[in-house]
Amino acid sequence: MQQLAGPIKYQEWNLDTAQMSVQEFRDRTGGVMLALHKLQQIFGYVDDSAMPMLGKVFNLSRAEIHGVKSFYHDFKSSKPGKYTLKVCQAEACQAMGSQKLTEDIKAFLKVDFHETTDSGDFTLEPVYCLGNCASSPNIMIDNETYGRVSIEGFKTLADALSKEAV
Ligand code: FES
Numbered sequence: 001m002q003q004l005a006g007p008i009k010y011q012e013w014n015l016d017t018a019q020m021s022v023q024e025f026r027d028r029t030g031g032v033m034l035a036l037h038k039l040q041q042i043f044g045y046v047d048d049s050a051m052p053m054l055g056k057v058f059n060l061s062r063a064e065i066h067g068v069k070s071f072y073h074d075f076k077s078s079k080p081g082k083y084t085l086k087v088c089q090a091e092a093c094q095a096m097g098s099q100k101l102t103e104d105i106k107a108f109l110k111v112d113f114h115e116t117t118d119s120g121d122f123t124l125e126p127v128y129c130l131g132n133c134a135s136s137p138n139i140m141i142d143n144e145t146y147g148r149v150s151i152e153g154f155k156t157l158a159d160a161l162s163k164e165a166v
Pocket residue numbers: 088089090091092093094128129130131132133136138
């Protein structure tokens with residue numbers, strides 16, 4: 001297994017910082033998407049208070065901004081766990097048992113998709129192909145992909161990551 005990296009560190013949500021960080025996308029094609037990505041990169045999610053601010057910056061209604069954000073399920077509305085854990089639900093991984101792995105992970109972490117564990121360590125999300133089909137079933141933790149994952153292997157990894165997160 002790969003060397004463990006600590007969790008990604010996000011800043012606390014701050015509307016002024018958010019506003020400053022999206023200015024560079026003001027006149028860009030697809031600026032709203034770029035801005036949403038940037039905010040998620042900095043804060044780990046896009047707070048609802050960003051909607052009117054983005055509306056002003058991009059000269060769009062709040063509903064239009066919200067529409068873009070909610071169309072793409074990758075944008076989170078609340079602070080994620082220290083690690084974002086994605087379990088592949090696409091065909092090749094399914095053929096290698098990802099549905100059972102998903103159920104076992106949910107039971108182990110006591111969360112469903114889009115939820116965060118009580119410890120605050122993991123937010124569980126589905127993902128549809130990580131481009132690593134030859135090593136199915138796959139999971140991704142933050143930016144790291146892990147292949148041929150068993151529930152036992154996952155438990156060991158999760159315990160190690162939880163210790164890193166302290
Ligand atoms: S189907 Fe899971 S990585 Fe491709």
